Amino acid sequence: MRVGMAVLLLLLATVSGAEERLQIEVDRPGRAELRFAVQRFRSGPEIDAGFRETLYRQLVEGLEYSGLVRVIDPEAFLEPTETEDDHRSIIPCDNWRAVGADGLTEGSITSRRGRIRVRFRLWDVPRCQMQGDPGIFEAPIEQVGWLGRRIADELLLRFTGRQGVSATQVAFISDQNGSREVYLMEADGSGKTLVTSNKSINLFPSWTPDGKGLLYTSYRNGSPDLFFLSRGAKRSKTLVDRAQPKYRAVYSPKGDRIALVMAQGANTDIFLADRKGRKVRPVTSASSIDVSPAWSPDGAQLAFVSDRSGSPQIHIHDLKSGQTRRLTFRGNYNASPAWSPTGEWIVFSARTGTNFDLYLISPETGYTTPLVVHPRSDEEPSWSPDGRKVAFVSSRRGDKEIYTVDLDGANLRRLTPRFGNCTAPAWSPWLD
Amino acid sequence: MSGYALTQAGLLGRREFRRFLYGSALGHVMLGGVLMLAPVLERAIPRPQPLFVDLVALPEPAKPAPVPAKKSRQKLDQPLVLKPKPKPAPRKVEKPKESPKPAKPETPPAEEERPAPSAAELLAQLREKVGSEPQEGEAPTAAPRRGRVDPLLAAYKRRVTALLHSNWGGAAAWAEEGLIARFEAKIGATGRIRSLSRVRSSGTWVFDDTAERAIWSSQPCPSPPRGPLTLDLGFNPKGVF
Numbered sequence: 046m047r048v049g050m051a052v053l054l055l056l057l058a059t060v061s062g063a064e065e066r067l068q069i070e071v072d073r074p075g076r077a078e079l080r081f082a083v084q085r086f087r088s089g090p091e092i093d094a095g096f097r098e099t100l101y102r103q104l105v106e107g108l109e110y111s112g113l114v115r116v117i118d119p120e121a122f123l124e125p126t127e128t129e130d131d132h133r134s135i136i137p138c139d140n141w142r143a144v145g146a147d148g149l150t151e152g153s154i155t156s157r158r159g160r161i162r163v164r165f166r167l168w169d170v171p172r173c174q175m176q177g178d179p180g181i182f183e184a185p186i187e188q189v190g191w192l193g194r195r196i197a198d199e200l201l202l203r204f205t206g207r208q209g210v211s212a213t214q215v216a217f218i219s220d221q222n223g224s225r226e227v228y229l230m231e232a233d234g235s236g237k238t239l240v241t242s243n244k245s246i247n248l249f250p251s252w253t254p255d256g257k258g259l260l261y262t263s264y265r266n267g268s269p270d271l272f273f274l275s276r277g278a279k280r281s282k283t284l285v286d287r288a289q290p291k292y293r294a295v296y297s298p299k300g301d302r303i304a305l306v307m308a309q310g311a312n313t314d315i316f317l318a319d320r321k322g323r324k325v326r327p328v329t330s331a332s333s334i335d336v337s338p339a340w341s342p343d344g345a346q347l348a349f350v351s352d353r354s355g356s357p358q359i360h361i362h363d364l365k366s367g368q369t370r371r372l373t374f375r376g377n378y379n380a381s382p383a384w385s386p387t388g389e390w391i392v393f394s395a396r397t398g399t400n401f402d403l404y405l406i407s408p409e410t411g412y413t414t415p416l417v418v419h420p421r422s423d424e425e426p427s428w429s430p431d432g433r434k435v436a437f438v439s440s441r442r443g444d445k446e447i448y449t450v451d452l453d454g455a456n457l458r459r460l461t462p463r464f465g466n467c468t469a470p471a472w473s474p475w476l477d
Numbered sequence: 478m479s480g481y482a483l484t485q486a487g488l489l490g491r492r493e494f495r496r497f498l499y500g501s502a503l504g505h506v507m508l509g510g511v512l513m514l515a516p517v518l519e520r521a522i523p524r525p526q527p528l529f530v531d532l533v534a535l536p537e538p539a540k541p542a543p544v545p546a547k548k549s550r551q552k553l554d555q556p557l558v559l560k561p562k563p564k565p566a567p568r569k570v571e572k573p574k575e576s577p578k579p580a581k582p583e584t585p586p587a588e589e590e591r592p593a594p595s596a597a598e599l600l601a602q603l604r605e606k607v608g609s610e611p612q613e614g615e616a617p618t619a620a621p622r623r624g625r626v627d628p629l630l631a632a633y634k635r636r637v638t639a640l641l642h643s644n645w646g647g648a649a650a651w652a653e654e655g656l657i658a659r660f661e662a663k664i665g666a667t668g669r670i671r672s673l674s675r676v677r678s679s680g681t682w683v684f685d686d687t688a689e690r691a692i693w694s695s696q697p698c699p700s701p702p703r704g705p706l707t708l709d710l711g712f713n714p715k716g717v718f
Contacts, residue, residue, distance in 0.1 A: 065630075068708075070711040070713060074649055075644065077649045114647075147647065147694070171692075171693035172689065205683050433650070
């Protein structure tokens, strides 16, 4: 009888607790971007209004540069457009939710001894919680624009797990002064600055993994040679003390080795050297032209171009086993491989007809998909450090110009309008 | 005699008293059961519920003939008497002709010749639009029989799905084929989220976060048609690759 009563009670409890259930499947996001509300940061009278505005503009542009975020027009805010208190423990989330914000950024600016100090906070509005601790960034006051973009990249890291790249730079070659010199520009194409000025032919800039130095090839001494330039230094120094012509060099992801292209008899081969250009040893020694080395993100493999099969094709060399395999089989001219930071893809240029287009190929499976296809040539790709964008050279408007594009083909951006012929873009790592 | 007195009298061991105790316990359990079932019974009782319908324009009523001002006037000192409206004459029902095939009219009947639909007819049309005809003896807002589509829940599902869809942003960059995140959301009678729990992670926290934000952004949800409700929410992107 006791058992019967217990069963009865359990049954009653179950029945009375049952609630109507409804299953809903959502199979498509309604919008591609996240929506951010950005308040102008609070500042004291010591901060020039122009600096404050520059910081705000660069922060907004940095967020939108990612292609992942759309910044909400402050005119739509139900709350003040300027941060009133960036220490409060709660914000009126309903009001921010009402304007459709996924994230809210607020902060304050102070300055001291020529340096600007920004304290900022990021709120996850739908969940009404702060995303991480308050961040504090500092920079010389003349770098206020960079600071705004750097904060934007940090906000993206906190919200999406992947740091933005708006505060990175692109090194490239331009002939706008008559000779081919190395230049630097911000990732959005602004702030172009001359790096070399030797009135010679300079080629193939590439970054050290910490972003504090550049390798490049120069004909300044008559034959092609490798040079290294530290950030802030005025003079470059030669690298790899060998008599043979040296055409191109790239640092390994850890920065402990250099892969370089050097003449070997009538051909060129790939060589390895230590980080100072010493202890040079061959990687390939075929009777073919081997050029354009590109490191895998783990530093264990090198992709390169070789014509050993009769036409330029992309090959992969495993440094541990010493084995080389051919990766591309379609087309009769595949060149300029660049391994994505995630390791998932190699982007390369493939000749189609008389022009080149950009394709992605999986180094594991060989699966190939187009990235940029245009009637004019698109070539010389370089990955952004987050692996979401590619910089490349296109002649779609006549001169060779540098563009960037997202991995899904969206957000095509022209970086070097009216700047002569621009080639060999090299996207920097994250810079701090 | 009270239980205490019986105990004092040493009657606890008697069979009659044990029967009395069991009977009393059973009675209490049944009373408790009724009380616990009360919410279920309450839900089963039909209550006025909102009916989601498309707005349709009713045909304009025929304009009344102008009435002479004299007749509409009433003297203030006279009591206001509302005269019952004369009943409309019953429609003449035409007898079917003997001919088996009635001749087709050459032109369709003019619009104004159609009688204005009655309220009952309009309601029937609306029900038809909603997709269900209430059965005899079944309240329109009661839960439908098993296997039938509940029009109220179906409409509610459509509204919540549209809301989640519009609030789900920023997922495309991380969406990969096969990613599925599942949540259980308990929705109160007013549409507020009482609790939200992640039942299944996609394995990518950024993707899970976008889905969870979509749910919180949808608060307050539309009020559930029959009180508190549990939503099993799946976020499984297709066609965004």
